[in-house]
Amino acid sequence: MYRSKTCGELRLSDTGSVVTLAGWVQRSRKMGGMTFVDLRDRYGITQLVFNETLDKELCDRANKLGREFCIQAVGTVSERESKNKNIATGDIEIIVSGLNVLSESITPPFTIEDNTDGGDDIRMKYRYLDLRRTPVRRNLELRHRMTILIRNFLDSHQFIEVETPILIGSTPEGARDFVVPSRMNPGQFYALPQSPQTLKQLLMVSGFDRYFQIAKCFRDEDLRADRQPEFTQIDCEMSFVEQDDVINLFEDMARHLFKEVLDVELPARLQQMTWHEAMRRFGSDKPDLRFGMEFVELMDVLKGTGTFPVFDSAEYIGGICVPGCAGYTRKQLDQLTDFVKRPQVGAKGLVYVKFNEDGTVKSSIDKFYAPEVWQQLKAKMGANDGDLVLILSGDKANKTRTQLCTLRLEMGDRLGLRSKDKFECLWIVDFPLFEWSDEEQRLMATHHPFTMPNPDDIPLLDEHPEQVRAKAYDFVCNGIEVGGGSLRIHDGKLQEKMFRILGFTPERAMAQFGFLINAFKYGAPPHAGLAFGLDRFVSIFAGLDSIRDCIAFPKNNSGRDVMLDAPGELDPKQLDELQLRIDICQE
Numbered sequence: 001m002y003r004s005k006t007c008g009e010l011r012l013s014d015t016g017s018v019v020t021l022a023g024w025v026q027r028s029r030k031m032g033g034m035t036f037v038d039l040r041d042r043y044g045i046t047q048l049v050f051n052e053t054l055d056k057e058l059c060d061r062a063n064k065l066g067r068e069f070c071i072q073a074v075g076t077v078s079e080r081e082s083k084n085k086n087i088a089t090g091d092i093e094i095i096v097s098g099l100n101v102l103s104e105s106i107t108p109p110f111t112i113e114d115n116t117d118g119g120d121d122i123r124m125k126y127r128y129l130d131l132r133r134t135p136v137r138r139n140l141e142l143r144h145r146m147t148i149l150i151r152n153f154l155d156s157h158q159f160i161e162v163e164t165p166i167l168i169g170s171t172p173e174g175a176r177d178f179v180v181p182s183r184m185n186p187g188q189f190y191a192l193p194q195s196p197q198t199l200k201q202l203l204m205v206s207g208f209d210r211y212f213q214i215a216k217c218f219r220d221e222d223l224r225a226d227r228q229p230e231f232t233q234i235d236c237e238m239s240f241v242e243q244d245d246v247i248n249l250f251e252d253m254a255r256h257l258f259k260e261v262l263d264v265e266l267p268a269r270l271q272q273m274t275w276h277e278a279m280r281r282f283g284s285d286k287p288d289l290r291f292g293m294e295f296v297e298l299m300d301v302l303k304g305t306g307t308f309p310v311f312d313s314a315e316y317i318g319g320i321c322v323p324g325c326a327g328y329t330r331k332q333l334d335q336l337t338d339f340v341k342r343p344q345v346g347a348k349g350l351v352y353v354k355f356n357e358d359g360t361v362k363s364s365i366d367k368f369y370a371p372e373v374w375q376q377l378k379a380k381m382g383a384n385d386g387d388l389v390l391i392l393s394g395d396k397a398n399k400t401r402t403q404l405c406t407l408r409l410e411m412g413d414r415l416g417l418r419s420k421d422k423f424e425c426l427w428i429v430d431f432p433l434f435e436w437s438d439e440e441q442r443l444m445a446t447h448h449p450f451t452m453p454n455p456d457d458i459p460l461l462d463e464h465p466e467q468v469r470a471k472a473y474d475f476v477c478n479g480i481e482v483g484g485g486s487l488r489i490h491d492g493k494l495q496e497k498m499f500r501i502l503g504f505t506p507e508r509a510m511a512q513f514g515f516l517i518n519a520f521k522y523g524a525p526p527h528a529g530l531a532f533g534l535d536r537f538v539s540i541f542a543g544l545d546s547i548r549d550c551i552a553f554p555k556n557n558s559g560r561d562v563m564l565d566a567p568g569e570l571d572p573k574q575l576d577e578l579q580l581r582i583d584i585c586q587e
Contacts, residue, residue: 002072002102008044012091014077021046021094022072022102024132025065026112035062039073040112042137047080047093048073054095061099068105068112068129074098125562127553139550142261143538147214149260150234150534153253159210159236164199166192166216171512176220178229186579192218195531197448198516200237201488204527205519212236214534226480226536226547229559234483234537237529243471243487246528247272247427250483254425254475261541264423274430279398283318283405285431288479289424291417293320293408295401298391301376308368310349316397318404321381322411325388326354333364340392340407347403351391355383409479418478420543425477430454433470434501442503447472449498449513452487452528458494465501475532482537485530492520 003022010019023041030036033052038045050062065071075094084090109125110118112132123130130136151161170177170191177191193199195217203211215235221227238246251270258264271289278287281294298317302308311317328336333352340347353363353374361374381389390407394400412418433453434443443465445451453461454469461468472486489495495517499509510517535547548554555561575582 006043007039007041007046008088010046010077010089010092010094012079015079015092017077018074019077019094020072020074021048023070024105024112025067025069025071027067028062028065030063033059035059037062037065037073039071040132044089045087046089047084048075048096049078049093050096050099055097058096058099061101062096065101066105066107068108068132069101070103070105072100072102121556121562124548124554124556127563131552136549139538139542139544140552142542143534143550146257146261146538146541147534149257150253151214153256154210154212154236157210157249159212160208161213162203162208162211163213164193164196164215168193168199169512171198178218178220181578181580183577194219195233196235197450198513200235200529201450201516201527202519204237204239204488205522205524207239207525209239210237215531223555223557223559226533226539228535228547228551229555231547232534234532234534235529236485236531237527239525239527241526241528243429243473243528246485246487246530247473250475250530250532251427254477257537257541258423262423266423266425271426272429273426275428275432276430278428279401282408283398283401283403284479285428285474286476286479286481287426288409288412288418289426290419290422290478291412291415293322293411295320295404295408296381298377298380301373301380302369302391305373306365306369308365311393313395314393314400315395316400317391317393318401319377319381319389319391320404320408320411321383322388322390322415323384324386325411325415326356326386328352328354328388336390336407336410339410340403345403345406347392347394347400347407350407351393353377353389353391355385355387355389357386359385420478423477423540425475428474428476429472430469431472431474432466433457433468433472434465436466443501445498445502446470447484447486449502449504450486450488450495450516452489453494453498461497461501471528473530475530477540480536480540481533482540483530483532485528487526487528490520490524490526492517495520 001020004020007021007023021039023039026038026040026045028035028037035050037048039048050059052059073094073096075096077092078095080091080093108129109122110116112129114134116133167180167190170179170189175194177194180190180192182188182190196213196215200211213235215233216230217233218230220229223229255266258266275285278285281287283295295318298319302311302317303314304312337350339345340350351364353361355361355378363374377389383389392400392404392407431446433446433451435446437444447470452471454471457468470486472484474484475482489498535551538550539547542550544550553561553563560566
């Protein structure tokens with residue numbers, strides 16, 4: 001056999017045993033007549049010892065081993081004189097009597113260490129080497145453990161795992177689809193699923209009652225740290241349930257994961273916050289509750305009470321109170337101003353007010369307001385001496401709130417208030433059913449066209465659809481939307497009205513969703529569902545800034561797999577078989 005033990009399991013109790021190990025050379029070092037080799041496998045590291053006085057030829061061979069050589073070693077377990085408390089096997093070493101080089105290695109492009117010298121691009125190109133590193137491997141092991149826990153939890157609650165197809169029809173009502181040409185049907189295309197949404201609803205019509213799937217999903221959208229063109233969802237659907245039934249069950253699942261994986265106790269009942277409240281208090285539908293700095297609206301204090309024209313013409317004026325930061329220098333305040341003026345934020349400027357420790361007040365707009373206004377502002381903000389108030393204004397309330405949210409998160413980062421060891425979870429509910437699209441110049445479904453309107457708001461659908469709330473809910477942790485779902489429309493007439501508001505003609509609705517419309521004619525049960533982003537969930541538990549490091553083979557920020565060099569061009573023969581012609585316009 002290639003090995004009798006792994007490189008992570010030997011202890012002092014194994015002293016005297018003859019073992020066979022196999023793995024990769026982490027490093028080697030020669031000290032006098034002794035050569036020491038750290039041998040690594042998935043399970044850990046064990047020190048091998050080659051003694052020149054015992055076997056000079058064997059020691060000479062060991063001296064020729066390079067980093068990442070794949071080797072097999074036979075030897076006797078011995079107690080180490082100089083123990084290493086940093087590794088589990090640090091009390092023992094192997095006195096080697098036999099060595100077999102299984103495969104040589106050229107010099108790796110970066111060091112296979114916890115703290116590697118490789119940058120993101122080079123590590124992604126040689127991802128198979130990066131996966132040998134302990135931190136990356138542990139992320140994948142964490143992902144595996146969480147997946148097993150999720151499967152077992154859902155199985156214990158009568159869910160059945162069903163695989164849905166990867167090649168489906170295109171549904172343009174969401175993010176952009178990845179499309180796949182069909183050789184057997186020239187000029188026609190499959191789409192890769194953005195989610196199994198309609199298919200899991202069909203399973204409810206089929207009477208499956210409770211479905212789940214660890215589902216691969218695909219979206220052709222611009223990338224950032226928490227997005228990949230292909231990602232994994234914990235996709236679920238349930239029949240004969242109300243909103244609270246779904247929330248309670250999946251809150252229990254989250255509580256189970258936090259306890260089992262991190263030994264963190266979530267509260268017995270998580271907070272629920274409406275979308276409107278979240279936007280008013282934090283400027284985000286995924287608020288980070290690990291720290292304060294809630295928004296305070298200042299229209300009554302600052303609009304029309306001075307001579308500052310920017311505030312007098314604003315639709316919204318809001319501020320945050322940053323405790324203990326009145327001592328910020330002009331340079332620091334200029335940096336914050338530059339930060340909010342960046343195109344990614346889009347604010348035109350930043351107003352500050354310092355409530356100094358000595359009771360004096362200093363502001364960037366001192367000359368426009370009387371001293372008593374600053375005292376009103378101090379009371380409204382709940383500020384104390386030593387605090388700094390930062391204020392943004394604008395002609396669109398929610399846009400300005402979003403900018404203020406970005407500033408709030410930046411201050412949270414600068415002050416170290418967003419610890420990855422602290423977890424604040426909540427549900428956001430009562431989303432708007434529709435949102436206006438400037439690009440499409442029409443109302444779009446905030447989630448998808450099958451989301452149930454709040455029954456109390458159904459009378460508003462005809463005249464004021466923009467005021468209708470959705471029976472939808474998002475699970476948010478530390479300012480990250482981890483999952484979301486909704487009650488589904490199961491009444492055919494209500495679904496027809498929904499399509500009509502979204503601008504679908506009956507013919508277009510039937511062309512795109514006829515299979516679902518027809519299925520609902522056969523007794524569709526009330527149903528609801530939810531999907532968690534597995535990649536995001538794992539990244540939170542692992543304390544990562546990007547989901548890439550908990551995915552085995554991720555894409556880069558341009559959507560490329562630099563290891564496989566994909567996407568790439570097709571052979572002309574393949575294009576001919578697909579009856580496709582590629583025309584690239586160059587200006």
